[in-house]
Amino acid sequence: MAxxxxxxxxxxxxxxxxxxxxxxxxxxxxxxAVRDIARExxxxxxxxxxxFEGKQALYEAVLERGVRPLLDxxxxxxxxxxxxxxxxxxxxxxxxxxxxxxxxxxxxxxxxTGGAYLSKLGRSWLRPLxxxxxxxxxxxxxxxxxxxxxxxxxSAWLHLIFGxxxxxxxxxxxxxxxxxxxxxxxxxxRFLRKLAHVxxxxxxxxxxxxxxxxxxxxxxxxxSLKPEGRS
Amino acid sequence: MAxxxxxxxxxxxxxxxxxxxxxxxxxxxxxxAVRDIARExxxxxxxxxxxFEGKQALYEAVLERGVRPLLDxxxxxxxxxxxxxxxxxxxxxxxxxxxxxxxxxxxxxxxxTGGAYLSKLGRSWLRPLxxxxxxxxxxxxxxxxxxxxxxxxxSAWLHLIFGxxxxxxxxxxxxxxxxxxxxxxxxxxRFLRKLAHVxxxxxxxxxxxxxxxxxxxxxxxxxSLKPEGRS
DNA sequence: CCAAGGTAAACGAACGATCGTTCATCGCGG
DNA sequence: CCGCGATGAACGATCGTTCGTTTACCTTGG
Numbered sequence: 001m002a003x004x005x006x007x008x009x010x011x012x013x014x015x016x017x018x019x020x021x022x023x024x025x026x027x028x029x030x031x032x033a034v035r036d037i038a039r040e041x042x043x044x045x046x047x048x049x050x051x052f053e054g055k056q057a058l059y060e061a062v063l064e065r066g067v068r069p070l071l072d073x074x075x076x077x078x079x080x081x082x083x084x085x086x087x088x089x090x091x092x093x094x095x096x097x098x099x100x101x102x103x104x105x106x107x108x109x110x111x112x113t114g115g116a117y118l119s120k121l122g123r124s125w126l127r128p129l130x131x132x133x134x135x136x137x138x139x140x141x142x143x144x145x146x147x148x149x150x151x152x153x154x155s156a157w158l159h160l161i162f163g164x165x166x167x168x169x170x171x172x173x174x175x176x177x178x179x180x181x182x183x184x185x186x187x188x189x190r191f192l193r194k195l196a197h198v199x200x201x202x203x204x205x206x207x208x209x210x211x212x213x214x215x216x217x218x219x220x221x222x223x224s225l226k227p228e229g230r231s
Numbered sequence: 232m233a234x235x236x237x238x239x240x241x242x243x244x245x246x247x248x249x250x251x252x253x254x255x256x257x258x259x260x261x262x263x264a265v266r267d268i269a270r271e272x273x274x275x276x277x278x279x280x281x282x283f284e285g286k287q288a289l290y291e292a293v294l295e296r297g298v299r300p301l302l303d304x305x306x307x308x309x310x311x312x313x314x315x316x317x318x319x320x321x322x323x324x325x326x327x328x329x330x331x332x333x334x335x336x337x338x339x340x341x342x343x344t345g346g347a348y349l350s351k352l353g354r355s356w357l358r359p360l361x362x363x364x365x366x367x368x369x370x371x372x373x374x375x376x377x378x379x380x381x382x383x384x385x386s387a388w389l390h391l392i393f394g395x396x397x398x399x400x401x402x403x404x405x406x407x408x409x410x411x412x413x414x415x416x417x418x419x420x421r422f423l424r425k426l427a428h429v430x431x432x433x434x435x436x437x438x439x440x441x442x443x444x445x446x447x448x449x450x451x452x453x454x455s456l457k458p459e460g461r462s
Numbered sequence: 463c464c465a466a467g468g469t470a471a472a473c474g475a476a477c478g479a480t481c482g483t484t485c486a487t488c489g490c491g492g
Numbered sequence: 493c494c495g496c497g498a499t500g501a502a503c504g505a506t507c508g509t510t511c512g513t514t515t516a517c518c519t520t521g522g
Contacts, residue, residue: 031261122404152422159394173353191383
């Protein structure tokens with residue numbers, strides 16, 4: 001049997017990654033000093049260079065280690081059932097992010113600062129996610145959404161799920177309650193499930209009142225769509 | 232005659248704020264050097280200290296100048312008609328942010344790094360926004376949402392609108408198209424208007440269909456999150 | 463009308479602190 | 493005894509900020 005934990009080096013490496021992830025998620029790449037990471041895991045800055053080539057390499061290792069499991073999770077979900085119920089995806093993703101609440105912040109930092117890792121992030125992670133979501137929507141097309149709106153719907157879900165984590169600090173101030181507590185995460189998950197039902201299963205109802213079911217909404221003039229004024 | 236442009240000082244000050252806003256929104260506070268800001272507006276770092284007390288003061292001035300008009304806009308909207316149609320709010324906010332696309336990024340940076348300005352941001356800006364949204368929802372209660380879900384609904388709209396801007400860089404990579412172009416901003420605005428109709432005007436319908444199929448351990452104390460602090 | 467004086471703003475130079483990184487050395491387990 | 497990993501010291505670069513000086517313009521007294 002290969003001893004699974006016989007390599008203390010990797011153990012140290014993992015510990016460094018943990019501390020770096022915490023600080024990078026909180027302060028971003030530029031706001032985190034190598035010496036701070038070292039101090040956080042009872043090391044010296046020089047020691048980190050025995051395990052990583054430099055600050056940038058450490059940063060990308062943190063991102064890679066964080067993003068990979070999420071990517072795997074989504075692939076697993078789509079493999080099990082292509083028309084995986086939105087419920088299950090929401091449940092699984094929220095549970096995963098609840099266990100790794102720093103990940104959305106890491107990704108949001110990288111997105112905002114537009115680092116070198118951003119294009120890889122978009123192409124190898126977000127693009128398949130969106131494509132997968134779009135094709136899942138095509139399986140069950142009875143929804144108020146036109147096919148060219150599917151990417152917007154999936155992007156909206158990205159915003160809804162990630163926003164709960166990236167906005168958590170300021171929402172915590174507003175509600176005087178931590179949005180990332182187990183209780184509130186569960187609450188948000190149930191809310192998103194309900195929202196999914198409202199969004200997807202909504203009766204076509206009277207879309208005519210609002211949208212003339214034009215297949216090409218690009219030609220509509222926004223200012224002309226004033227469905228109701230106060231009377 | 233008082234010459235209207237007899238004060239080049241304020242003009243310079245405004246130019247500094249412009250450059251600082253651009254760099255802070257792109258790289259964050261820690262990632263932006265005072266010398267970079269100075270170079271951007273053809274000045275020397277030393278000159279900036281004739282107009283601002285320091286880097287932190289400049290940063291907060293940028294935030295203040297950016298947030299204030301948005302706050303005013305929302306107050307104006309709620310003043311005109313308390314039950315201001317969600318359509319109008321979406322339209323106005325998206326138009327404003329489209330004209331100031333750096334603002335959501337500034338706020339997101341501040342939220343992520345949790346600077347000193349965050350609590351003021353939450354209390355004086357986001358809190359009234361959410362309270363205003365919640366009370367607007369109470370005016371027209373025919374919607375699938377329970378009253379204790381109103382804060383979640385408003386927060387969701389925050390995520391939907393801000394997300395489009397903060398995620399723009401990575402979404403641009405995915406779709407190979409700038410989400411902040413006039414065309415795509417218009418498209419997103421129309422999408423959000425439609426989503427508002429789907430969310431608000433949807434049949435209250437059968438939540439039983441949803442709750443019954445839910446493997447969720449019943450409804451815990453959903454009323455625990457405080458929609459309003461006072462009691 | 464001009465000269466003297468005052469003031470705000472821009473600048474080059476420099477400060478100490480901290481940044482990421484390198485390197486020679488040391489300690490310790492296999 | 494060998495070798496990996498932790499270390500303190502030190503490097504040049506860059507950070508935010510300060511200082512003394514210069515420049516340009518406005519006011520004011522004669």
